[in-house]
Amino acid sequence: PVFQERHAGLIAQEVQNAAKSFTKEGIADIIVTSDNENELRSIRYELLVVPLVKTIQQQQAAIKQIETMIAQLEAQLK
Numbered sequence: 487p488v489f490q491e492r493h494a495g496l497i498a499q500e501v502q503n504a505a506k507s508f509t510k511e512g513i514a515d516i517i518v519t520s521d522n523e524n525e526l527r528s529i530r531y532e533l534l535v536v537p538l539v540k541t542i543q544q545q546q547a548a549i550k551q552i553e554t555m556i557a558q559l560e561a562q563l564k
Contacts, residue, residue: 498527501534 502517516537518528 495531496529498529501529502527505537 498517498519505516516530516533518530519525
């Protein structure tokens with residue numbers, strides 16, 4: 487596709503590389519590419535929102551778990 491407008495946002499190649507590290511599903515749908523590697527790529531943001539929210543939820547759960555462990559260790563030190 488030919489893109490006439492430019493917008494501020496994420497770099498599609500960086501999103502594609504990051505997505506490969508945490509999921510194998512849906513990468514092709516999130517990043518719009520062509521057969522020519524040198525052409526511009528674009529991001530379908532509506533498909534990116536759900537994985538981002540899920541990742542943030544997982545991180546928050548991990549943070550909470552770490553905070554609990556820290557509190558337990560601090561209590562043991564007292």
